[in-house]
Amino acid sequence: MLNNKKRLLLVCFAAFISQAQAEVLVILPESGPMARAASSIKSGFMSAYALSEDQVPLKFINSDKKSIKTILAKNLNKKTQLIVGPLAKNEVEQIVALNPNVRVLALNEVEQQAPNVIQFSLAKQDDAYALKQILLKDKVSQLLVLRQTGHEQESDLYLMSVMSQLGQSAQMVQDVPKKLKKGQGLLLLGDDAWVNQLSNLPKNNVYAQPTTIEENQPIPEGLKFCDIPALYEHKWNDVAHAYLQQPVSMPYQRLIAFGADAWMLSELYLKTPKIQNFTLEGRTGDLDVNSQRVTRIPHCYQKQKNTILPL
Secondary structure, X not given: OHHHHHHHHHHHHHHHHHHHHOEEEEEEOOOOOOHHHHHHHHHHHHHHHHOOOOOOOEEEEEOOOOXXXXXXXXXXXXXXXXXXXXXXXXXXXXXXXXXXXOXXXXXXXXXXXXXXXXXXXXXXXXXXXXXXXXXXXXXXXEEEEEEOOOOHHHHHHHHXXXXXXXXXXEEEEOOOOOOOOOOEEEEEEOOHXXXXXXXXXXXXXXXXXXXXXXXXXOOOOOOEEEEOHHHOOOOOHHHHHHHHHOOOOHHHHHHHHHHHHHHHHHHHHHHOOOOOOEEEEOOOOEEEEOOOEEEEEOEEEEEEOOXXXXX
């Protein structure tokens, strides 16, 4: 009996030591041009972490003005179970090239890949894919695209992603069409003030990019868009808590949700190190994860009367 008790104590002690030695490196900029975005990501990450069961120690590293090689040389050790970050594309390229011997959840996407690096981002291509599914459901075979003059740069990446999804079925227009023909849809690329001043919008098959939607601003009746579900489906306490602690505009609310999803993925990787392919319902969309990339499928919505309804 005594030997069994000793054995149990040793097992518990070993488990405690193992947990104490575990560590997650989180590489984010604390200064520089991406610091504000990183702050919102960290806010969501820490809010989800605080509400989780797994309290593995986190070690935050400021990546501003440091090479990833230097950061890893100084901080990567036997205790490191997971690396979260970096955020900037050039830094993700660096960590992909290094391919550390521990799993990495990179918070941006690049063309290059590495076996131990999973790339997770709020990619425009995922937003465009979600829009494509709605267009197919609405039987839209030709998409007319109207852009806000002087703000083209803000929608360039989204438009390129849409064009890559739709190919020749997308056509630029200069004005709101008087009437949409059967099989046509209208995509509005601009800010909320511009969209709301447009007159005589068609009643059906009108769409917008997610960044058009602003908090507490009107949305044209019937408008459809695909966006991060945490902004419209209020069932994630960690996102709500982070927002209450740090009220920010919608672009940064999306990053809070992104950070919370980053911890959700991190926790799963820590609990099940051998996991490769899986799906999850995330705050930023439905997540389809493989060994290289997290594909994010945003949810789509429509303004109907005084309500935003899921599609």
